Amino acid sequence: MWRVLWTLVARAARGPRSPRSCTRQGSGAPAPGSGATIFALSSGQGRCGIAVIRTSGPSSGHALRSLTAPRDLPPARSACLRLLSHPRSGEPLDHALVLWFPGPQSFTGEDCAEFHVHGGPAVVSGVLQALGSVPGLRPAEAGEFTRRAFAHGKLSLTEVEGLADLIHAETEAQRRQALRQLDGELGHLCHGWAKTLTKALAHVEAYIDFGEDDNLEEGVLEQADSQVRELELALSAHLRDARRGQRLRSGAHVVVAGPPNAGKSSLVNVLSRKPVSIVSPEPGTTRDVLETPVDLAGFPALLSDTAGLREAVGPVEQEGVRRARERLEQADLILAVLDASDLGSPSSCNFLDTVVAPPGAGSPSENSRRLLLVLNKSDLLPPGGPDPRPDLPPHLLLSCLTGEGLDGLLEALRKELAEVCGDPSTGPPLLTRARHQHHLQGCLDALRHYKQTKDLALAAEALRLARGHLGRITGGGGTEEVLDIIFRDFCVGK
Numbered sequence: 001m002w003r004v005l006w007t008l009v010a011r012a013a014r015g016p017r018s019p020r021s022c023t024r025q026g027s028g029a030p031a032p033g034s035g036a037t038i039f040a041l042s043s044g045q046g047r048c049g050i051a052v053i054r055t056s057g058p059s060s061g062h063a064l065r066s067l068t069a070p071r072d073l074p075p076a077r078s079a080c081l082r083l084l085s086h087p088r089s090g091e092p093l094d095h096a097l098v099l100w101f102p103g104p105q106s107f108t109g110e111d112c113a114e115f116h117v118h119g120g121p122a123v124v125s126g127v128l129q130a131l132g133s134v135p136g137l138r139p140a141e142a143g144e145f146t147r148r149a150f151a152h153g154k155l156s157l158t159e160v161e162g163l164a165d166l167i168h169a170e171t172e173a174q175r176r177q178a179l180r181q182l183d184g185e186l187g188h189l190c191h192g193w194a195k196t197l198t199k200a201l202a203h204v205e206a207y208i209d210f211g212e213d214d215n216l217e218e219g220v221l222e223q224a225d226s227q228v229r230e231l232e233l234a235l236s237a238h239l240r241d242a243r244r245g246q247r248l249r250s251g252a253h254v255v256v257a258g259p260p261n262a263g264k265s266s267l268v269n270v271l272s273r274k275p276v277s278i279v280s281p282e283p284g285t286t287r288d289v290l291e292t293p294v295d296l297a298g299f300p301a302l303l304s305d306t307a308g309l310r311e312a313v314g315p316v317e318q319e320g321v322r323r324a325r326e327r328l329e330q331a332d333l334i335l336a337v338l339d340a341s342d343l344g345s346p347s348s349c350n351f352l353d354t355v356v357a358p359p360g361a362g363s364p365s366e367n368s369r370r371l372l373l374v375l376n377k378s379d380l381l382p383p384g385g386p387d388p389r390p391d392l393p394p395h396l397l398l399s400c401l402t403g404e405g406l407d408g409l410l411e412a413l414r415k416e417l418a419e420v421c422g423d424p425s426t427g428p429p430l431l432t433r434a435r436h437q438h439h440l441q442g443c444l445d446a447l448r449h450y451k452q453t454k455d456l457a458l459a460a461e462a463l464r465l466a467r468g469h470l471g472r473i474t475g476g477g478g479t480e481e482v483l484d485i486i487f488r489d490f491c492v493g494k
């Protein structure tokens with residue numbers, strides 16, 4: 001019986017019927033314009049110590065020889081010092097370290113060469129010109145090296161996305177998440193799920209083919225059902241977390257709100273370490289929503305300063321208050337700021353009653369909305385005095401003027417943001433893009449269909465569909481539009 005089943009597992013995995021298996025292979029499509037050898041400056045633009053220029057494609061070896069003539073190719077994958085000269089004029093260009101990576105053991109899977117030259121603009125443009133004069137070479141387009149790596153199965157699509165995110169990472173948490181994705185964690189997870197589906201499919205196909213056969217052990221369908229049930233649970237858990245990974249990629253929305261003059265703009269300036277907002281003793285200074293991207297305790301955030309909430313005096317301020325309330329609705333985290341020396345004012349009380357502890361919100365732990373309550377201007381309280389309002393929900397004392405309490409606030413922000421964005425140093429890999437979420441949902445929908453249908457052929461088809469969705473997370477499904485969107489994020493030379 002097990003032999004029958006394993007044959008079927010193998011068949012289900014490659015299958016004529018399986019639309020696409022979930023492997024680390026790329027789309028299988030040739031890289032656009034492959035055949036040509038591409039070259040580009042891969043390090044940053046501008047004057048620098050060392051600049052790295054690289055090539056990929058069949059003429060890489062010829063290009064390396066042409067620029068280092070009369071010397072032959074260096075040994076594979078070891079750095080050698082060579083004099084570079086222009087292949088036509090013979091004019092010396094630079095003394096450079098060169099490396100030769102014969103395919104397929106290279107980043108792109110093709111023959112590659114690297115030139116580590118001195119980073120002056122004239123040297124770089126001289127070497128680029130020299131490479132352009134070698135027949136069969138042309139300048140690379142944005143992301144073309146990575147696209148070739150994907151086409152040759154060197155990187156899965158989720159790894160490509162991880163690489164793009166790593167290049168763009170601005171905070172520690174983003175770097176950790178990107179590195180985990182580049183290391184293939186999300187891909188491995190999908191791969192494991194796809195394997196479970198392949199087994200379930202084999203069980204169903206075994207039943208279709210040998211249902212009446214005595215050789216088939218009992219309960220194969222039940223096994224498939226329980227595999228599908230477990231998978232459903234795992235996928236649902238991941239989807240529940242879906243927004244976190246995306247927030248970590250693009251920044252959590254942190255909205256600073258409170259009554260007029262509480263020091264909201266002062267806090268925004270302290271947290272962003274620059275004078276983003278106008279601060280003045282006049283209440284109603286901030287009218288519009290002012291957004292600024294910041295690194296908050298290692299997490300990326302989009303910090304919004306808003307108008308002080310009160311019965312506004314004029315139409316402009318009224319519009320500001322309306323916008324502030326609207327922004328509060330979209331917040332991932334609210335930083336509620338009050339003046340510690342003015343907690344009894346009507347606007348403070350009103351803000352406490354309507355935003356901090358609105359009726360029916362329950363205890364803060366039941367409350368799904370995240371909020372940090374900050375009592376600012378603690379310097380105006382008597383030194384060493386008691387907590388001004390022990391009856392308030394948990395709060396932090398801060399002085400934007402003296403900086404006292406800022407470390408405590410940053411630590412509290414770090415904890416809240418780790419909840420909002422997910423902590424990339426622990427836990428399962430997160431879904432970082434809407435694309436991942438879409439395909440996981442598609443997979444889940446197909447599994448629900450599997451459970452509902454009584455027809456075994458349709459059930460098998462639903463499993464194949466589900467597996468196809470998982471395959472597209474790592475393989476992209478070969479559609480050019482998806483690939484164009486993903487590779488658009490890359491710079492030339494990567």
Ligand SMILES: Nc1nc2c(ncn2[C@@H]2O[C@H](COP(=O)(O)OP(=O)(O)OP(=O)(O)O)[C@@H](O)[C@H]2O)c(=O)[nH]1
Binds near residue numbers: 282306
């Ligand atoms: N003593 C003291 N004054 C502060 C502190 N933070 C802000 N202020 C002062 O409080 C006043 C109001 O500060 P803002 O930052 O403009 O307050 P806001 O909440 O943005 O005000 P609106 O935009 O008008 O709603 C300014 O004069 C600040 O200098 C603080 O920690 N201590």
Ligand SMILES: [K+]
Binds near residue numbers: 260279282286
């Ligand atoms: K003000």
Ligand SMILES: [Mg+2]
Binds near residue numbers: 277306
């Ligand atoms: Mg303000």
